Amino acid sequence: MTISIWRYSHLTLAISSSIFILLAALTGIVLAFEPISNQLKPYAVKHADALSLSKTVENLQAEYDEVIHVEKDKNNFVIASVITKDGKNETFYINPFTAKKIGDIIEKAPFFKFVTNLHRSLFLKSTGRVLVGFISFLLFLMAVTGVFLIIKRQGGVKRFFSKMIKENFNQYYHIIIGRYVLIPIVIVTLSGVYLSLEKFSLLPSEKKPHDINEELLVGTPKIKVQDFSLFKTLTLNDIQRVEFPFSDAIEDYFVLKLNDKEWLVNQYNGAIISEKKQNLVALVSSWSMLLHTGQGSIMWSVILLLTCIAILFFMFSGFAMTLNRRKNSIKIKNKFSKDAAEYIILVGSETGSTYGFAKALYKALIAEGKSVFVSELNAYSSYKKAEHLVVFTSTYGDGEPPTNAKNFEKLVGHVYQNKILKYSVVGFGSLAYKGFCKYAIVVDSLLQLHQKFIPNLSLHKINNQSFDAFKDWASSWSKNKGLNLKIEKPVNTPQPKNSKLFKVVSRSMVNSDNSFLLELELAQKLKFNSGDLFKVYPKNEQRERLYSIGKINENIVLSIKKHEFGVCSGYFSKLKKNDMVLADIKQNKDFNFPVNVKEVVMISNGTGIAPFLGMINNQDSNSVKSHLFWGGRTKDSYQIYSELIDKAFYSKKLSGLYISFSKEESQKRYVQNSIVEKSDLISRVLKSDGVIMICGSIAMQNDVLETLESISESKLNRPLNLNQIKTDCY
Ligand SMILES: Cc1cc2nc3c(=O)[nH]c(=O)nc-3n(C[C@H](O)[C@H](O)[C@H](O)COP(=O)(O)O)c2cc1C
Secondary structure: OOHHHHHHHHHHHHHHHHHHHHHHHHHHHHHHHHHHHHHOOOOOOOOHHHOEHHHHHHHHHHHOOEEEEEEEOOOOOEEEEEEOOOOOEEEEEEEOOOOEEEEEOOOOOHHHHHHHHHHHHOOOHHHHHHHHHHHHHHHHHHHHHHHHHHHHHHOOHHHOOOOOOOOOHHHHHHHHHHHHHHHHHHHHHHHHHHHHHHHOOOOOOOOOOOOOOHHHOOOOOOOOHHHOHHHHHOEOOOEEEEEOOOOOOOOOEEEEEEOOEEEEEEOOOOOEEEEEEOOHHHHHHHHHHHHHHOOOOHHHHHHHHHHHHHHHHHHHHHHHHHHHHHHHOOOOOOOOOOOOOOEEEEEEOOOOHHHHHHHHHHHHHHHOOOOEEEEEHHHOOOOOOOOEEEEEEEOEOOOEOOHHHOOHHHHHHHOOOOOOEEEEEEEEEOOOOOOOOHHHHHHHHHHHHOOOEEEOOOOEEEEOOOHHHHHHHHHHHHHHHOOOOOOOOOOOOOOOOOOEEEEEEEEOOOOOOOEEEEEEEEOOOOOOOOOOEEEEOOOOOOOOEEEEOEEEOOEEEEEEEOOOOOHHHHHHHOOOOOOEEEEEEEOOHHHOOOOOOOEEEEEEEHHHHHHHHHHHHHOOOOOOEEEEEEEEOOHHHHHHHHHHHHHHHHOOOOOEEEEEEOOEOOEOOOHHHHHHHOHHHHHHHHHOOOEEEEEEOHHHHHHHHHHHHHHHHHHHOOOOOHHHEEEEEO
16 A cells, blocks of 8 residues: 555545644643642642551541541542531541541632533534544544554554654654654543543443342441451552441441442441442543543643644644645646657656656756656656656655656556657655665666667766756756756745854965865854854855855864856855855754764765864864765865864874875775775774764765675675765765
């Protein structure tokens, strides 16, 4: 069964019951405070549960003229109904050790009465109760469908609680919190349904009368009540309520309500004259009441309170995810039919973001006067005039297709194409998953085997919807087609609200690689770490530029490559000492220096070294062993970094430095060549739960990951554990 069936059921249930669930959760939050505030009242007497019934009765009989009943309320406070020495009939809380009154019975506050009515029946009496019971059941079904969604998403029951990858705040916490409040939600909903069914007498009731053993209704031997052996063995913990006999007649007896049964007890000798076990329905209903309301337990009331708050969060995050998905997946209105278009773009997308990229390509091609048709992979068909096919697809699970692509494999084998098409496949995925872009690899190989398709470009993989990586592909693809496409970023990024001023401390010369170092000072106090991102909005542009930060002596160090037409890099390359820059810092916790590890390997090429320049100069030299791999073009490329690296090396903050030059006559090697040479070091770090950080170009990242994978396979006999890899590549 696909993930979307569970998602649609989950969503349909949520939409159909949202208003009622909102009301139930809000009123539930208020009602959770009632048992909490009751429990905090000073009527609980320490160790009262351990007091014997005989002692309690003795104390009561000494204090009052007559005792009518004693009981424990839902908060476990002891209540006595008595005739006092001055002849008044009163009911109040007592201290069972002295039998003295300690307070008046708590009356339900009118506000709580109002909210309880709203929660139970929405002021609609019986109709409302049926409705609330039904909604409770829907919420239970939502919890069940949610469980299946998590299982599907996590890739199996066994991985239900395993670590999740944080791709999006709402999605991440919807699942994380969902896993924790699942059990309370199931309890609250099922108990709610049960209480509703009970109210409508829909449950079997078994009201059996007592079967009194007449032979035991005798007045001898006459024993004092406090000496009844039964009363001596029972404590207040065992008792819910004791009704005292009305008169001295032998037919009047004590009625003892225990937690699971009721006893009638001879008032003269303490013999049990009848026993009635509590039936299952009554037992379940008393538990349902306790579990649904939280009465008697502050801890459970707090859990119920948190559960109601979590339900509100689920509503918010669930709808936010749905809106986002819908926004992303707004289908493209094709100007051309499938048989009239020269370019066909087929999309495989689960949550819609890949459509954004398809739209960008569609718009750029239309602007160039091309005929284009966009559709989903499931709608693969024959295309009369098509010359070019582009497939954009995401991956889910272990190489599984997104929902709208699951029929493609079958269709591609059956549908006849009358012309040969040149194709290119772009995979959208995340390096955080084991099978990076695995479904795109499947599609690419299906097309390779097909007689009617010839490849244009090799498969291109894009991590975390990187627009820059997409632009790289689009530029190679359009060059290949002889086009000059202007690709716009799918979603506009808003202008920054919280821009801050940064002062230029120094800027290095631009080296032969067109790279330079920029050091900035903060004009105001701001907490940040190496690996966080420096966020700049170039003038007249909506799209932000992000640079990885190195933090050295509280200053920001950026390593920037000047591009020929780069607005931002051009601006930075002209900055002088004391110039001011307007920008912001974006936290990037996933790429901060790891804590609680013994060894860290940092791998970078080109300007990707910036965060590592900060990390090697900041971290405590004794606690973590750091090794730096860096790849550049020539020796000259290295000069701008050498001072900061030497400083770290000589102060023993850096344990190993491995540099490779790809364009130097004496050694033409890439960073991955040095990694292979140091495979013992890499395998040791992997084995000892160390962390490998990668920063630089996507191409370098892909090659490095392949190298690390083969080291892990050959030296440790296991696949590379991606939880040990942190990346920040562009
Ligand atoms: C539950 C889940 C599973 C994923 N599994 C993979 C995977 O196995 N391999 C991969 O490369 N990406 C995986 N991804 C990442 C998505 O493919 C990636 O975020 C993609 O850009 C989403 O595109 P879409 O919004 O068009 O579906 C997964 C994402 C999620 C939420």
